Amino acid sequence: MTPFPVAREPGARPGAFAWLLLAPLLVWLALFVVVPALLLLGCSFGERDEFGQVLWGFSLENYARLLDPVYLRIFLRSLGFAALTTVLCLLIGYPVAYHLARAAPRVRELLLLLVLVPFWTSFLVRTYAWMAILREEGLLNALVAWLQPAWAPLGLLYTPAAVVTGLVYSYLPFLILPVYASVEKLDGALIEAAHDLGAGPWRVFPAVILPLTLPGIAAGVTLVFVPAVAMFAVTDLLGGARVPLIGNVIQNQFLQARDWPFGAALGVALLGLFLVSQMLLRALRPRGALRG
């Protein structure tokens, strides 16, 4: 027996009407994603003249410079920071999202609102608030001094730990929301069935809940990891601009060193890295395993 066909078969080609509805998105993507990306690519083969203007041409010199150990090391460190941020977001965000989705509807609405409230203020204002908390004569150190004067003051601000704190804080909602969405869709009957078959909570989580919420985790991880690699404002403000990450290096090429072609090559490399990782992710994801 087939259910009432409310939706097209997944994977079917969209009709003319669907294309019409998609048109604004496609135009937007073409204008603000595809065209700038092509400009970036074109620029990355150019050269910088003495005054810092772009000389268009075809040279692979900028890509050769990417292999300079200075920039390779920064690339690796950025990936490390982003990976740590993602893992911490997952460890903190997954339980939050899970309980959020399973809470009573009224409580859930309130809690969901609390996750979103920080977005109502500017990102920079929130980062400055972290500076007020972490600085030597700040809130956290005042608390430490009150609890255990011998430990105060802790040097928290302008450290890599402060940078990771700022990154986790900024990107946590981007993990919570997709995981929440997939936990909400989770069929309670499947969990009950697992319990009925004798599985305890330690068995149900890895065997049933985790695989079923994997799409939400994958989306959340992507939403955290990708922007975290390229972030530069947090490293400047909370890290005191001491340890450059790849985002800072790119920003410097455009605004300080005024070497746009090299900045573009760094940007293209970053973009390529994401494309490859997305393709790997797609290839690894099991297809249609739950269907039928």
Add this chain to the structure above:
Amino acid sequence: MQFKIPSFPGRLAALLLALLPVATRGAGELNLFGWSEYVPQPVLEGFTRETGIKVNFETYSSNEEMLAKLVAGGGRYDLVQPSDYTAEAMIRRKLLQPLDRARLTGLGNLAPEFTGRAHDPEGRYTVPYMSGSVGIVVNTEKVKTPVRGYRDVFQAAHRNRIVVVNDSRELVSWALYALGQPINTIDAASLARVRPLLAEWIKLVKVFDSDSPKTALLNGDVDLGVVWSGEAALLWREHRKFQYILPAEGAHQFVDVLAIPTGARNVTEAHRFIDYILRPEVSRQISAAFPYTNPNLAARRLLTPDELANPASYPQGGKLESFRDIGRAAADIDRLVTDLKSAK
């Protein structure tokens, strides 16, 4: 009652009339592109009140950023505020247009030492706005040892207690001074010479901040640093424990100027703004908000004795020197500093 549908010429006229405000918006406007934390809001408001010219104010936090945006979006700005060495490069590149000096009635207010400098010897393109230096600021309640030069700042004893401006060329010039080398000759050999010294120094720094280096000092996160003199002057005004010292080895003096880019649309308005800034009572307002060294002598006469006594605004003695345009070497400096910062 019936509406009469207007004829085609009538409709066209109505359409043009509707578009008129858009087309004439350019007149009576000034697109000013200036440093952040440098042009007080009351000065802009006073100018609009008096002349009716609307000021669109956009800011930048480095000369390089200004150049990048100016070159990319040519013709959008009527007035820019480059530092002397950047103005020099812009004049050479024909990015600035000659000023009509007859329209600038207040030029006589300027101190002679700030006019006819190397970047614009005849004063054809630029008018000085404010001047300053890059020097050492010390919280004397925390640092008891005497600090006279760069080498006294970058001591192991001050590890993690130092703030410096996040400007690669400044960093390199301090190391060149400390080694007794000329600061405007930058090539592979001079960068190789400063490298070991700079590597040591960068390890000791806690914060790199060009926008507001005073914050880390005020908050007690650091005890000394090398910062813009205007920032040090604000700190001194806040508390006398913050002392400003011109480094014994020599210090960078900058003169930031007002200049009109080639292709500016509102040239008349730009001249009127420059002339407005040259007025003593207006220039005095700028000094009150951002206490850099005022090149306007008539304005200086209006300052309070306290303002004039601020050692960061009006430092005594010292060996001061301008930056010159170094062209392509800027990219080499950036690579060196990026390398040293990421090595720790």
